[in-house]
Amino acid sequence: MIKTVPKPTIVRICHIYRVLGELENDGVKTATSGVLGDRIGVSAHSVRKDLSLLGETGTNGARYNVSRLRVLIGEKLGLNAVKKACIVGVGRLGQAIIDYGQFALNGYEIVAGFDSSVNRLETIKTQVKLYPAYQIPEIVKSEGIELAILTVPSESAQLSADRLVEGGIKGIVNFTPTVIKFNKDDLFVVQIDVVREMHVLSALISLSSKAGEESQ
Protein backbone atom coordinates (compact mmCIF):
# COMPACT_ATOMS: atom_id res chain seq x y z
CA MET A 1 0.00 0.00 0.00
CA ILE A 2 2.90 2.34 0.69
CA LYS A 3 4.07 3.68 -2.64
CA THR A 4 7.79 4.28 -2.85
CA VAL A 5 8.37 8.00 -2.76
CA PRO A 6 11.14 9.24 -5.10
CA LYS A 7 14.11 10.82 -3.37
CA PRO A 8 13.77 14.22 -5.11
CA THR A 9 10.16 14.27 -3.97
CA ILE A 10 11.20 13.68 -0.36
CA VAL A 11 13.64 16.56 -0.56
CA ARG A 12 11.02 18.90 -1.99
CA ILE A 13 8.40 17.89 0.56
CA CYS A 14 10.85 18.55 3.39
CA HIS A 15 11.34 21.99 1.92
CA ILE A 16 7.60 22.51 1.75
CA TYR A 17 7.34 21.41 5.36
CA ARG A 18 9.69 24.19 6.35
CA VAL A 19 7.91 26.79 4.26
CA LEU A 20 4.62 25.79 5.85
CA GLY A 21 6.19 26.51 9.24
CA GLU A 22 7.13 30.00 8.11
CA LEU A 23 3.67 30.65 6.69
CA GLU A 24 2.11 29.45 9.94
CA ASN A 25 4.27 31.87 11.90
CA ASP A 26 3.15 34.66 9.60
CA GLY A 27 -0.47 33.81 10.37
CA VAL A 28 -1.26 32.54 6.88
CA LYS A 29 -4.13 30.04 6.98
CA THR A 30 -4.30 28.61 3.46
CA ALA A 31 -1.96 28.33 0.50
CA THR A 32 -2.19 27.19 -3.11
CA SER A 33 0.19 24.85 -4.87
CA GLY A 34 1.34 27.92 -6.81
CA VAL A 35 2.39 29.80 -3.68
CA LEU A 36 4.19 26.80 -2.23
CA GLY A 37 5.93 26.13 -5.51
CA ASP A 38 7.01 29.73 -5.74
CA ARG A 39 8.56 29.59 -2.30
CA ILE A 40 10.58 26.47 -2.92
CA GLY A 41 11.38 27.28 -6.52
CA VAL A 42 9.40 24.65 -8.42
CA SER A 43 6.17 24.56 -10.45
CA ALA A 44 2.67 24.24 -9.00
CA HIS A 45 2.36 21.00 -10.96
CA SER A 46 5.30 19.58 -9.18
CA VAL A 47 4.00 20.51 -5.74
CA ARG A 48 0.67 18.82 -6.33
CA LYS A 49 2.27 15.73 -7.78
CA ASP A 50 4.68 15.46 -4.87
CA LEU A 51 2.00 15.93 -2.23
CA SER A 52 -0.30 13.43 -3.90
CA LEU A 53 2.37 10.76 -3.46
CA LEU A 54 1.96 11.17 0.27
CA GLY A 55 -1.67 10.12 0.15
CA GLU A 56 -4.62 12.39 0.87
CA THR A 57 -3.32 15.88 1.50
CA GLY A 58 -5.55 18.69 0.32
CA THR A 59 -9.18 18.56 -0.70
CA ASN A 60 -10.06 18.52 -4.38
CA GLY A 61 -10.86 22.08 -5.42
CA ALA A 62 -10.00 23.72 -2.08
CA ARG A 63 -6.71 25.33 -1.16
CA TYR A 64 -4.30 23.65 1.22
CA ASN A 65 -4.82 24.28 4.92
CA VAL A 66 -1.38 25.39 6.06
CA SER A 67 -1.28 23.99 9.59
CA ARG A 68 -3.19 20.85 8.70
CA LEU A 69 -0.86 20.09 5.79
CA ARG A 70 2.22 20.70 7.92
CA VAL A 71 1.08 18.30 10.61
CA LEU A 72 0.16 15.75 7.97
CA ILE A 73 3.54 15.87 6.24
CA GLY A 74 5.21 15.71 9.63
CA GLU A 75 3.31 12.55 10.49
CA LYS A 76 3.97 10.82 7.19
CA LEU A 77 7.67 11.68 7.21
CA GLY A 78 8.29 11.48 10.95
CA LEU A 79 9.25 15.13 11.34
CA ASN A 80 6.99 16.10 14.21
CA ALA A 81 8.75 14.32 17.08
CA VAL A 82 11.88 15.93 18.51
CA LYS A 83 14.99 13.93 17.62
CA LYS A 84 18.30 13.83 19.43
CA ALA A 85 21.44 14.74 17.53
CA CYS A 86 25.15 15.09 18.21
CA ILE A 87 28.06 16.85 16.64
CA VAL A 88 31.36 15.12 16.00
CA GLY A 89 34.28 17.53 15.75
CA VAL A 90 33.92 20.80 17.61
CA GLY A 91 36.40 22.91 15.69
CA ARG A 92 35.45 26.29 14.22
CA LEU A 93 32.88 24.86 11.86
CA GLY A 94 31.38 22.53 14.45
CA GLN A 95 31.03 25.31 16.98
CA ALA A 96 29.50 27.65 14.44
CA ILE A 97 26.93 25.04 13.55
CA ILE A 98 26.05 24.39 17.18
CA ASP A 99 25.59 28.08 17.85
CA TYR A 100 23.72 28.56 14.60
CA GLY A 101 20.83 27.44 16.73
CA GLN A 102 18.16 26.76 14.15
CA PHE A 103 18.07 23.15 15.29
CA ALA A 104 16.05 23.62 18.44
CA LEU A 105 13.43 25.56 16.49
CA ASN A 106 13.15 22.77 13.97
CA GLY A 107 12.82 19.70 16.12
CA TYR A 108 16.42 18.73 16.81
CA GLU A 109 18.09 18.67 20.19
CA ILE A 110 21.87 18.59 20.15
CA VAL A 111 22.68 16.60 23.26
CA ALA A 112 26.38 15.90 22.79
CA GLY A 113 29.56 17.10 21.13
CA PHE A 114 32.62 14.93 20.56
CA ASP A 115 36.23 15.71 19.79
CA SER A 116 39.48 13.78 19.84
CA SER A 117 41.45 16.76 21.18
CA VAL A 118 41.32 16.74 24.98
CA ASN A 119 42.77 20.20 24.97
CA ARG A 120 39.88 21.48 22.89
CA LEU A 121 37.33 19.76 25.09
CA GLU A 122 38.72 21.62 28.09
CA THR A 123 39.01 25.07 26.60
CA ILE A 124 35.81 25.37 24.61
CA LYS A 125 32.78 26.86 26.26
CA THR A 126 29.46 25.82 24.84
CA GLN A 127 26.03 24.88 26.07
CA VAL A 128 26.42 21.36 24.68
CA LYS A 129 27.94 18.58 26.79
CA LEU A 130 31.31 17.53 25.43
CA TYR A 131 32.95 14.09 25.41
CA PRO A 132 36.15 12.55 24.06
CA ALA A 133 35.75 10.87 20.68
CA TYR A 134 36.28 7.32 21.92
CA GLN A 135 33.07 7.61 23.93
CA ILE A 136 30.96 8.07 20.81
CA PRO A 137 29.52 4.51 20.67
CA GLU A 138 28.68 4.51 24.36
CA ILE A 139 27.02 7.93 24.53
CA VAL A 140 25.14 7.57 21.24
CA LYS A 141 23.65 4.35 22.57
CA SER A 142 22.87 5.52 26.09
CA GLU A 143 21.40 8.83 25.00
CA GLY A 144 19.47 7.37 22.09
CA ILE A 145 20.99 9.77 19.59
CA GLU A 146 19.62 9.26 16.08
CA LEU A 147 21.43 11.86 13.99
CA ALA A 148 24.99 13.11 13.78
CA ILE A 149 26.69 16.08 12.18
CA LEU A 150 30.21 15.27 11.11
CA THR A 151 32.64 18.20 11.11
CA VAL A 152 35.97 16.49 11.69
CA PRO A 153 39.02 16.70 9.41
CA SER A 154 38.61 14.66 6.26
CA GLU A 155 41.10 12.00 7.40
CA SER A 156 39.09 11.19 10.54
CA ALA A 157 35.74 10.96 8.78
CA GLN A 158 35.65 7.19 8.32
CA LEU A 159 36.80 6.42 11.88
CA SER A 160 34.25 8.78 13.37
CA ALA A 161 31.54 7.30 11.19
CA ASP A 162 32.49 3.78 12.29
CA ARG A 163 32.11 4.80 15.91
CA LEU A 164 28.75 6.40 15.22
CA VAL A 165 27.58 3.26 13.45
CA GLU A 166 28.75 1.20 16.42
CA GLY A 167 26.52 3.32 18.63
CA GLY A 168 23.57 2.68 16.34
CA ILE A 169 23.30 6.05 14.61
CA LYS A 170 20.60 6.31 11.96
CA GLY A 171 21.61 9.33 9.94
CA ILE A 172 24.71 11.42 9.31
CA VAL A 173 25.18 14.86 7.79
CA ASN A 174 28.72 14.63 6.51
CA PHE A 175 30.53 17.96 6.09
CA THR A 176 33.79 16.31 5.05
CA PRO A 177 34.58 15.60 1.40
CA THR A 178 35.26 11.94 2.23
CA VAL A 179 32.56 9.53 1.14
CA ILE A 180 31.78 7.26 4.07
CA LYS A 181 31.66 3.49 3.62
CA PHE A 182 29.36 1.31 5.67
CA ASN A 183 27.45 -1.93 5.37
CA LYS A 184 24.10 -1.26 6.91
CA ASP A 185 21.03 -0.52 4.86
CA ASP A 186 19.27 1.37 7.62
CA LEU A 187 21.82 4.18 7.77
CA PHE A 188 21.46 7.31 5.69
CA VAL A 189 24.14 9.84 4.86
CA VAL A 190 23.91 13.21 3.20
CA GLN A 191 27.00 14.98 2.01
CA ILE A 192 27.64 18.73 2.26
CA ASP A 193 30.79 20.03 0.62
CA VAL A 194 31.20 23.74 0.01
CA VAL A 195 34.25 23.35 -2.21
CA ARG A 196 32.45 20.90 -4.45
CA GLU A 197 29.50 23.26 -4.70
CA MET A 198 31.90 26.01 -5.75
CA HIS A 199 33.26 23.69 -8.41
CA VAL A 200 29.77 22.90 -9.63
CA LEU A 201 29.02 26.61 -9.90
CA SER A 202 32.26 27.19 -11.80
CA ALA A 203 31.40 24.37 -14.18
CA LEU A 204 27.88 25.67 -14.80
CA ILE A 205 29.24 29.15 -15.46
CA SER A 206 31.91 27.84 -17.78
CA LEU A 207 29.57 25.58 -19.74
CA SER A 208 26.94 28.27 -20.11
CA SER A 209 29.42 30.82 -21.41
CA LYS A 210 30.71 28.29 -23.94
CA ALA A 211 27.15 27.57 -25.03
CA GLY A 212 26.67 31.33 -25.41
CA GLU A 213 29.66 31.71 -27.69
CA GLU A 214 28.48 28.74 -29.69
CA SER A 215 25.14 30.35 -30.53
CA GLN A 216 26.57 33.64 -31.67
Place this chain on the structure above:
Amino acid sequence: MIKTVPKPTIVRICHIYRVLGELENDGVKTATSGVLGDRIGVSAHSVRKDLSLLGETGTNGARYNVSRLRVLIGEKLGLNAVKKACIVGVGRLGQAIIDYGQFALNGYEIVAGFDSSVNRLETIKTQVKLYPAYQIPEIVKSEGIELAILTVPSESAQLSADRLVEGGIKGIVNFTPTVIKFNKDDLFVVQIDVVREMHVLSALISLSSKAGEESQ
Protein backbone atom coordinates in the same frame (compact mmCIF):
# COMPACT_ATOMS: atom_id res chain seq x y z
CA MET B 1 29.00 20.00 -31.24
CA ILE B 2 28.84 20.59 -27.49
CA LYS B 3 26.49 18.02 -26.04
CA THR B 4 24.44 19.22 -23.12
CA VAL B 5 25.82 17.63 -19.99
CA PRO B 6 23.20 16.53 -17.44
CA LYS B 7 23.36 18.32 -14.11
CA PRO B 8 23.92 15.14 -12.03
CA THR B 9 26.80 14.32 -14.33
CA ILE B 10 28.38 17.71 -13.73
CA VAL B 11 28.15 17.19 -9.98
CA ARG B 12 29.75 13.76 -10.19
CA ILE B 13 32.53 14.94 -12.46
CA CYS B 14 33.34 17.77 -10.06
CA HIS B 15 33.60 15.14 -7.36
CA ILE B 16 35.91 13.05 -9.54
CA TYR B 17 38.01 16.14 -10.18
CA ARG B 18 38.56 16.50 -6.46
CA VAL B 19 39.35 12.82 -5.97
CA LEU B 20 41.90 13.01 -8.78
CA GLY B 21 43.60 15.82 -6.89
CA GLU B 22 43.87 13.61 -3.80
CA LEU B 23 45.20 10.69 -5.81
CA GLU B 24 47.76 12.98 -7.43
CA ASN B 25 48.93 14.13 -4.01
CA ASP B 26 49.27 10.51 -2.97
CA GLY B 27 51.50 9.87 -5.98
CA VAL B 28 49.02 7.63 -7.76
CA LYS B 29 49.63 7.70 -11.52
CA THR B 30 46.70 5.80 -13.01
CA ALA B 31 43.21 4.84 -11.91
CA THR B 32 40.37 2.70 -13.23
CA SER B 33 36.74 3.71 -13.48
CA GLY B 34 36.14 1.23 -10.65
CA VAL B 35 38.51 3.01 -8.26
CA LEU B 36 37.10 6.43 -9.10
CA GLY B 37 33.55 5.17 -8.73
CA ASP B 38 34.40 3.62 -5.40
CA ARG B 39 35.77 6.89 -4.11
CA ILE B 40 32.78 8.97 -5.07
CA GLY B 41 30.23 6.31 -4.28
CA VAL B 42 28.90 5.37 -7.73
CA SER B 43 29.37 2.49 -10.17
CA ALA B 44 32.23 2.13 -12.64
CA HIS B 45 29.61 2.23 -15.41
CA SER B 46 28.47 5.59 -14.25
CA VAL B 47 31.99 7.02 -14.14
CA ARG B 48 32.76 5.95 -17.69
CA LYS B 49 29.47 7.23 -18.99
CA ASP B 50 29.91 10.58 -17.27
CA LEU B 51 33.46 11.05 -18.51
CA SER B 52 32.54 10.09 -22.05
CA LEU B 53 30.07 12.98 -22.14
CA LEU B 54 33.03 15.32 -21.76
CA GLY B 55 34.58 14.10 -25.00
CA GLU B 56 37.78 12.13 -25.25
CA THR B 57 39.04 11.37 -21.79
CA GLY B 58 40.79 8.06 -21.37
CA THR B 59 42.14 5.76 -24.04
CA ASN B 60 40.15 2.72 -25.01
CA GLY B 61 41.51 -0.24 -23.06
CA ALA B 62 44.02 1.72 -20.96
CA ARG B 63 43.48 3.05 -17.45
CA TYR B 64 42.93 6.74 -16.83
CA ASN B 65 46.03 8.84 -16.38
CA VAL B 66 45.32 10.67 -13.13
CA SER B 67 47.02 14.00 -13.74
CA ARG B 68 46.10 14.12 -17.40
CA LEU B 69 42.44 13.44 -16.65
CA ARG B 70 42.38 16.06 -13.93
CA VAL B 71 43.78 18.75 -16.19
CA LEU B 72 41.37 17.71 -18.92
CA ILE B 73 38.30 17.92 -16.70
CA GLY B 74 39.56 21.23 -15.36
CA GLU B 75 39.81 22.63 -18.89
CA LYS B 76 36.42 21.42 -20.00
CA LEU B 77 34.67 22.67 -16.86
CA GLY B 78 36.75 25.78 -16.24
CA LEU B 79 38.12 24.61 -12.89
CA ASN B 80 41.82 25.18 -13.46
CA ALA B 81 41.94 28.98 -13.27
CA VAL B 82 41.80 30.60 -9.84
CA LYS B 83 38.51 32.39 -9.27
CA LYS B 84 37.77 35.25 -6.93
CA ALA B 85 35.07 34.83 -4.31
CA CYS B 86 33.55 36.82 -1.49
CA ILE B 87 31.60 36.07 1.64
CA VAL B 88 28.48 38.00 2.56
CA GLY B 89 27.69 37.91 6.27
CA VAL B 90 30.66 37.39 8.57
CA GLY B 91 28.88 36.04 11.64
CA ARG B 92 29.95 32.81 13.32
CA LEU B 93 29.20 30.65 10.30
CA GLY B 94 30.76 33.05 7.83
CA GLN B 95 33.95 33.32 9.85
CA ALA B 96 34.17 29.56 10.28
CA ILE B 97 33.86 29.10 6.54
CA ILE B 98 36.55 31.68 5.81
CA ASP B 99 38.94 30.06 8.27
CA TYR B 100 38.04 26.60 7.02
CA GLY B 101 40.67 27.43 4.47
CA GLN B 102 40.12 24.69 1.90
CA PHE B 103 39.31 27.34 -0.68
CA ALA B 104 42.85 28.48 -1.42
CA LEU B 105 43.89 24.87 -1.96
CA ASN B 106 41.10 24.35 -4.43
CA GLY B 107 41.36 27.35 -6.68
CA TYR B 108 39.30 29.98 -4.90
CA GLU B 109 40.61 33.23 -3.48
CA ILE B 110 38.35 34.95 -0.99
CA VAL B 111 39.08 38.60 -1.59
CA ALA B 112 36.31 40.31 0.37
CA GLY B 113 33.91 39.91 3.27
CA PHE B 114 30.76 41.99 3.70
CA ASP B 115 28.50 42.66 6.66
CA SER B 116 25.78 45.15 7.47
CA SER B 117 26.91 45.48 11.08
CA VAL B 118 29.55 48.20 11.32
CA ASN B 119 30.28 47.05 14.84
CA ARG B 120 31.12 43.59 13.62
CA LEU B 121 33.33 44.93 10.83
CA GLU B 122 35.38 46.82 13.40
CA THR B 123 35.75 44.06 15.99
CA ILE B 124 36.40 41.01 13.84
CA LYS B 125 39.94 40.08 13.02
CA THR B 126 40.42 38.08 9.88
CA GLN B 127 42.81 37.91 6.98
CA VAL B 128 40.05 38.88 4.54
CA LYS B 129 39.35 42.53 3.75
CA LEU B 130 36.00 43.61 5.15
CA TYR B 131 33.48 46.09 3.76
CA PRO B 132 30.01 47.36 4.70
CA ALA B 133 27.19 45.58 2.87
CA TYR B 134 26.13 48.56 0.77
CA GLN B 135 29.47 48.42 -1.01
CA ILE B 136 28.79 44.95 -2.41
CA PRO B 137 27.93 46.03 -5.99
CA GLU B 138 30.91 48.37 -6.21
CA ILE B 139 33.52 45.95 -4.83
CA VAL B 140 32.23 42.89 -6.68
CA LYS B 141 32.51 44.85 -9.91
CA SER B 142 35.88 46.46 -9.26
CA GLU B 143 37.50 43.29 -7.96
CA GLY B 144 35.98 41.05 -10.61
CA ILE B 145 34.49 38.69 -8.05
CA GLU B 146 32.67 35.76 -9.67
CA LEU B 147 31.38 33.71 -6.74
CA ALA B 148 29.75 34.54 -3.43
CA ILE B 149 29.02 32.59 -0.27
CA LEU B 150 25.89 33.83 1.42
CA THR B 151 25.82 33.43 5.22
CA VAL B 152 23.51 36.25 6.27
CA PRO B 153 20.29 35.87 8.30
CA SER B 154 17.47 34.43 6.23
CA GLU B 155 15.61 37.75 6.10
CA SER B 156 18.52 39.54 4.43
CA ALA B 157 19.16 36.87 1.84
CA GLN B 158 17.20 38.44 -1.00
CA LEU B 159 18.59 41.95 -0.46
CA SER B 160 22.16 40.65 -0.33
CA ALA B 161 21.57 38.61 -3.45
CA ASP B 162 20.17 41.65 -5.27
CA ARG B 163 23.32 43.59 -4.45
CA LEU B 164 25.52 40.74 -5.64
CA VAL B 165 23.58 40.55 -8.88
CA GLU B 166 23.97 44.30 -9.32
CA GLY B 167 27.72 43.80 -9.08
CA GLY B 168 27.56 41.13 -11.77
CA ILE B 169 28.10 38.03 -9.66
CA LYS B 170 27.97 34.75 -11.55
CA GLY B 171 27.38 32.15 -8.84
CA ILE B 172 26.10 32.03 -5.26
CA VAL B 173 26.37 29.35 -2.58
CA ASN B 174 23.35 30.13 -0.46
CA PHE B 175 23.51 28.94 3.15
CA THR B 176 20.17 30.52 4.07
CA PRO B 177 16.93 28.57 3.74
CA THR B 178 15.44 31.37 1.62
CA VAL B 179 15.17 30.62 -2.08
CA ILE B 180 16.60 33.57 -3.99
CA LYS B 181 14.63 35.14 -6.85
CA PHE B 182 16.36 36.70 -9.81
CA ASN B 183 15.81 37.28 -13.51
CA LYS B 184 19.08 36.51 -15.14
CA ASP B 185 19.82 33.27 -16.89
CA ASP B 186 23.55 33.53 -16.46
CA LEU B 187 23.46 33.33 -12.66
CA PHE B 188 23.67 30.03 -10.82
CA VAL B 189 22.71 29.34 -7.24
CA VAL B 190 23.24 26.28 -5.08
CA GLN B 191 21.45 25.91 -1.79
CA ILE B 192 22.93 24.46 1.38
CA ASP B 193 20.57 24.00 4.30
CA VAL B 194 21.60 21.84 7.22
CA VAL B 195 18.18 21.78 8.80
CA ARG B 196 16.58 20.60 5.58
CA GLU B 197 19.18 17.87 5.28
CA MET B 198 18.32 16.79 8.82
CA HIS B 199 14.68 16.67 7.80
CA VAL B 200 15.51 14.61 4.74
CA LEU B 201 17.43 12.16 6.91
CA SER B 202 14.54 11.93 9.35
CA ALA B 203 12.16 11.28 6.48
CA LEU B 204 14.34 8.56 4.99
CA ILE B 205 14.68 6.90 8.39
CA SER B 206 10.97 7.09 9.03
CA LEU B 207 9.97 5.78 5.60
CA SER B 208 12.46 2.92 5.74
CA SER B 209 11.29 1.78 9.17
CA LYS B 210 7.69 1.85 7.94
CA ALA B 211 8.68 -0.20 4.92
CA GLY B 212 10.39 -2.62 7.28
CA GLU B 213 7.29 -3.11 9.41
CA GLU B 214 5.28 -3.59 6.27
CA SER B 215 7.34 -6.54 5.10
CA GLN B 216 7.25 -8.43 8.38
Place this chain on the structure above:
DNA sequence: TAGATTGTTAATCGATTAACAATC
Protein backbone atom coordinates in the same frame (compact mmCIF):
# COMPACT_ATOMS: atom_id res chain seq x y z
C1' DT C 1 -23.04 29.52 -11.77
C1' DA C 2 -18.24 30.80 -13.00
C1' DG C 3 -13.54 30.87 -11.83
C1' DA C 4 -10.05 28.75 -9.36
C1' DT C 5 -7.94 24.87 -7.55
C1' DT C 6 -6.71 20.12 -6.44
C1' DG C 7 -5.62 15.04 -7.52
C1' DT C 8 -4.28 11.85 -10.83
C1' DT C 9 -3.59 9.79 -15.27
C1' DA C 10 -1.02 10.02 -19.55
C1' DA C 11 2.90 11.70 -22.27
C1' DT C 12 7.35 13.42 -22.45
C1' DC C 13 11.68 13.84 -21.07
C1' DG C 14 16.04 12.64 -18.83
C1' DA C 15 19.25 9.55 -16.32
C1' DT C 16 21.01 5.22 -15.10
C1' DT C 17 22.20 0.53 -15.95
C1' DA C 18 23.53 -3.13 -18.86
C1' DA C 19 26.01 -5.02 -22.61
C1' DC C 20 29.66 -5.41 -25.79
C1' DA C 21 32.94 -4.20 -29.35
C1' DA C 22 37.42 -1.97 -29.51
C1' DT C 23 41.71 -1.55 -27.49
C1' DC C 24 45.67 -1.95 -24.34
Place this chain on the structure above:
DNA sequence: TAGATTGTTAATCGATTAACAATC
Protein backbone atom coordinates in the same frame (compact mmCIF):
# COMPACT_ATOMS: atom_id res chain seq x y z
C1' DT D 1 47.56 -14.27 -26.50
C1' DA D 2 44.54 -13.61 -22.43
C1' DG D 3 42.65 -10.68 -19.09
C1' DA D 4 41.38 -6.21 -18.06
C1' DT D 5 39.63 -1.94 -19.25
C1' DT D 6 37.52 1.90 -21.79
C1' DG D 7 33.88 4.22 -24.84
C1' DT D 8 29.43 4.06 -26.55
C1' DT D 9 25.09 2.22 -28.03
C1' DA D 10 20.77 0.14 -26.55
C1' DA D 11 17.41 -0.93 -22.93
C1' DT D 12 15.48 0.05 -18.67
C1' DC D 13 14.11 2.77 -15.28
C1' DG D 14 12.58 6.97 -12.98
C1' DA D 15 11.04 11.86 -12.78
C1' DT D 16 8.91 15.81 -14.60
C1' DT D 17 5.53 18.14 -17.29
C1' DA D 18 1.13 18.53 -19.32
C1' DA D 19 -3.69 17.89 -19.38
C1' DC D 20 -8.14 17.40 -17.50
C1' DA D 21 -11.92 15.67 -14.73
C1' DA D 22 -13.63 16.44 -10.07
C1' DT D 23 -14.58 19.60 -6.69
C1' DC D 24 -14.87 23.89 -3.96
